[in-house]
Amino acid sequence: MDIGFIGLGEMGAAMVANMLKAGHSVRVWNRSPDKAQPLVELGAQIVGSPAEAFTGDAVFSMLADDAALRDVISAPLLEHAPRGLIHVNMATISVALAEELATAHAGRGLNYVAAPVMGRPDVAAAAKLTIVAAGPAEAIDRVQLVFDSIGQKTWRIGSLPQQANVVKLAANFMLASAVESLGEASALLGGHGVAMQDFLDVITNSVFPGPVYQGYGKMIAEQRYEPALFKARLGLKDVRLALAAAESVSTPLPVASVVRDSLIEAVAHGDGEKDFAVLGQVASRRAGR
Amino acid sequence: MDIGFIGLGEMGAAMVANMLKAGHSVRVWNRSPDKAQPLVELGAQIVGSPAEAFTGDAVFSMLADDAALRDVISAPLLEHAPRGLIHVNMATISVALAEELATAHAGRGLNYVAAPVMGRPDVAAAAKLTIVAAGPAEAIDRVQLVFDSIGQKTWRIGSLPQQANVVKLAANFMLASAVESLGEASALLGGHGVAMQDFLDVITNSVFPGPVYQGYGKMIAEQRYEPALFKARLGLKDVRLALAAAESVSTPLPVASVVRDSLIEAVAHGDGEKDFAVLGQVASRRAGR
Amino acid sequence: MDIGFIGLGEMGAAMVANMLKAGHSVRVWNRSPDKAQPLVELGAQIVGSPAEAFTGDAVFSMLADDAALRDVISAPLLEHAPRGLIHVNMATISVALAEELATAHAGRGLNYVAAPVMGRPDVAAAAKLTIVAAGPAEAIDRVQLVFDSIGQKTWRIGSLPQQANVVKLAANFMLASAVESLGEASALLGGHGVAMQDFLDVITNSVFPGPVYQGYGKMIAEQRYEPALFKARLGLKDVRLALAAAESVSTPLPVASVVRDSLIEAVAHGDGEKDFAVLGQVASRRAGR
Amino acid sequence: MDIGFIGLGEMGAAMVANMLKAGHSVRVWNRSPDKAQPLVELGAQIVGSPAEAFTGDAVFSMLADDAALRDVISAPLLEHAPRGLIHVNMATISVALAEELATAHAGRGLNYVAAPVMGRPDVAAAAKLTIVAAGPAEAIDRVQLVFDSIGQKTWRIGSLPQQANVVKLAANFMLASAVESLGEASALLGGHGVAMQDFLDVITNSVFPGPVYQGYGKMIAEQRYEPALFKARLGLKDVRLALAAAESVSTPLPVASVVRDSLIEAVAHGDGEKDFAVLGQVASRRAGR
Known part of the structure; x- marks a missing residue:
């Protein structure tokens, strides 16, 4: 798949590496661009803005907390994203923000999937994460192959994204x-x-x-x-x-x-x-x- | 071994059955004597008082709580027990009472071992209890074979009986x-x-x-x-x-x-x-x- | 004094009434203008925007919570307020917002005093409130007469406004x-x-x-x-x-x-x-x- | 009244002093007899056993805790006390023990009143204690004059002694x-x-x-x-x-x-x-x- 990825901390970088290994094409963005370099050798393409990551089939995000997410996922960003894009947010964020994002995405014709993971960086590196996903079922279906490249099991919880959170x-x-x-x-x-x-x-x-x-x-x-x-x-x-x-x-x-x-x-x-x-x-x- | 056993609730009865199966000779006492009948068929000998159970190589007790234990384990009982007898108390009792009993037994030349168990009646029936034992090491050594007949593993915690509790x-x-x-x-x-x-x-x-x-x-x-x-x-x-x-x-x-x-x-x-x-x-x- | 007052709930309305009785001139603003009418009979002047209240010697605010305050006290509002104006915030708000407001006011040459009150509406009506004030001492000095018109006692806590909160x-x-x-x-x-x-x-x-x-x-x-x-x-x-x-x-x-x-x-x-x-x-x- | 008093700690001693001042005749007993000496000068009579205090019109006790009370108030003591004697227990004890004592006293024809006090030794010395009394109403009536000599107010709570506790x-x-x-x-x-x-x-x-x-x-x-x-x-x-x-x-x-x-x-x-x-x-x- 053609994937964007935002947030290259320890967890995010490990996920991207496994996505690349599985043959996906990944455009990556991180606030500090140096974090992206090691992934380039594995085949990632560095982009200069979150908006450039918000294209293709799906975009994944793995940011530190609510504040970091709010900084990146702005109204204009969503406004310019292609209709039908799937945004899979894998970070552990507040239920309130998850609800807010679900509404904001739906209002702009975007799919929002919450898919927080269980497992620490070593588990992520081994592609053995436990993924807890919620949101529109068909959107989850479409990214399931990507989930399979980073986790050992995806649990589907419900149709409301925040339920995964x-x-x-x-x-x-x-x-x-x-x-x-x-x-x-x-x-x-x-x-x-x-x-x-x-x-x-x-x-x-x-x-x-x-x-x-x-x-x-x-x-x-x-x-x-x-x-x-x-x-x-x-x-x-x-x-x-x-x-x-x-x-x-x-x-x-x-x-x-x-x-x-x-x-x-x-x-x-x-x-x-x-x-x-x-x-x-x-x-x-x-x-x- | 020649064993006394006091307290034939669900747990106690299951333990005695397994002790008998393993070939130990068991004298049993219970406040309500009818609980003892089924064990007779398995080879147990019913005795009429706690004192008659407090003889032989070792006596095990499995009573409901502190109050039940205080009712049975009286000063005269300990006074008349043969020197060197090992009393293995498998009930979940207070740490304070365990300390008190350890002192009372030691003062009369008796060995006191605390060996509370983990596992419910079905586990007891399957002889798969986890036994947590503390007290004089040689006393525990001497009853280890009995422990083996009722549990899958005995963990030794320390030399003070109450530590097991x-x-x-x-x-x-x-x-x-x-x-x-x-x-x-x-x-x-x-x-x-x-x-x-x-x-x-x-x-x-x-x-x-x-x-x-x-x-x-x-x-x-x-x-x-x-x-x-x-x-x-x-x-x-x-x-x-x-x-x-x-x-x-x-x-x-x-x-x-x-x-x-x-x-x-x-x-x-x-x-x-x-x-x-x-x-x-x-x-x-x-x-x- | 020439006073602005923002927020005419039960507490605010009672305070304004007492300020008017004491001879102060009060411009009032409330989101729902009908709350202001009864005060006009007592001599209050209704203004059409928070900015018009943010003039004169001092402006007092008594809004429901952090959210209501954030809605009203905007950066442009502070930008256009006259240098040296004293803003006395009497509401019970978060310490974090109080700190933020203190900084924002200071950065624009405005005085920010936190003066939450103890006492319910009946106490406010009787001008018997207990006032807990913190902020620049000379700013508090300048509004002390107004405090005296609504409360029985002003306690000064410190020079940092949020300390009153x-x-x-x-x-x-x-x-x-x-x-x-x-x-x-x-x-x-x-x-x-x-x-x-x-x-x-x-x-x-x-x-x-x-x-x-x-x-x-x-x-x-x-x-x-x-x-x-x-x-x-x-x-x-x-x-x-x-x-x-x-x-x-x-x-x-x-x-x-x-x-x-x-x-x-x-x-x-x-x-x-x-x-x-x-x-x-x-x-x-x-x-x- | 002819009173016995058991327990001469700081609180008890202050109470006895005030009872004596009010003209009551007081027989005192304490485990450590030296505590009683200063009260003799005020008119108290030292007795050699709790039983000698458990006579007359009423006996008051003010012991440290449940254990101290259990040591003194034995079954034989109650057995030998004169029928109709009122025992007023002013100590802060457990509700369970209060219930037990109420039953034990009633079973032997004795009146049991619980009358714990509020106030520290200085308040006791000033005869300003707050007394919280519960038990048989007529028994409390009969000792009310004694209460008046040590406290400023007696609150009657109910007919069950433990309610005062x-x-x-x-x-x-x-x-x-x-x-x-x-x-x-x-x-x-x-x-x-x-x-x-x-x-x-x-x-x-x-x-x-x-x-x-x-x-x-x-x-x-x-x-x-x-x-x-x-x-x-x-x-x-x-x-x-x-x-x-x-x-x-x-x-x-x-x-x-x-x-x-x-x-x-x-x-x-x-x-x-x-x-x-x-x-x-x-x-x-x-x-x-």
């Missing part, structure tokens, strides 16, 4: 909640002289298998929060987005409120750039340890 | 926390018209594999909380024990506090005997759904 | 926290058959005198939440602003998080327009009563 | 909640460079008059937590009792849960013996200040 935010909330609970458990165990790793051995070999409990649990057990796989500051951002998505449908999320407070406490102690497993340190500090 | 309570806290989070996520998703089962498909096939997210998640998705695998009332008891164990070492557990409040709310609405996945209903009710 | 938000947080606690206490007392009014008699005649515990407490005791003195929906807005102000300086406010969840629950049950003493009902509902 | 615990919960909120507000204000004392001036002169906001607020403003008027450790005890009283009637108290966590954090940092205004320090520490 809700799923992503709910998943990240679950993640944050599990890490906070691991942190609290660690403080409890430490108080009684039990090694966190012993506890992890028990639960990851029985009720809690899987990468979350093993991976973040290990960081907490070793009190080693760098290098960060998922920064506390970004975890806080996502919990905030989950709380906002919930408030918009009048839904309290008491555990998310607790995790938000704990992440703020981590940031307050200068740990915002550390892995959000640093919640284990927050819990221990409260216990005076 | 801390691990069990921390694991149940993690469980309760995961279910509360699933409930909250369900309310968030419902508010945006996303099917809980779709969300579960995504997370259980990626970041959250395993029985907890699948099993309890499904009950929440189907809003079906009976028959109860783990009752809300008992979940509340365990969270309370985790909070007490944490308070005894001056450790706040904010997520446990939230879960406690939610479980109290479930009980207040008459759902104490339902599965504690009913936390999903609590979260939805708060959202007016 | 922080004080207002912190006070409203305290208020919301007290009402939530009253609601929880009410649920506890009700569970034991104690009349809430008996409890209120005890505490308001001893440790908790004052209007908050008496007034909101009485509404909870009588389960009568209309007419609303302070709507739950607006209470939620203010708690949200307090949480945002706290997050901007990395400060967790766990009680505010709890109150936020309770207010969302009230809104979810259709009680957003009721007095925020309806928190008592939220607490009772959780207890199944 | 519920009121006391709810009041202390309100107190703890107000102090926690003050602490959080202080952290918020500090983050924005606003002096806590300026904030206190505003709120104590408007919405929050009274000793709680002034007194504890001042300690937080001055970050001076010693000498303790009400120790954090004891505040934690009372919040725990309030949570237990609420759980017994299936009532969640989310703010109490938060305050409990904060007080545990204070204790964890070695501040259990400081005034519970140290909650201000807990809130600031979380914010990294």
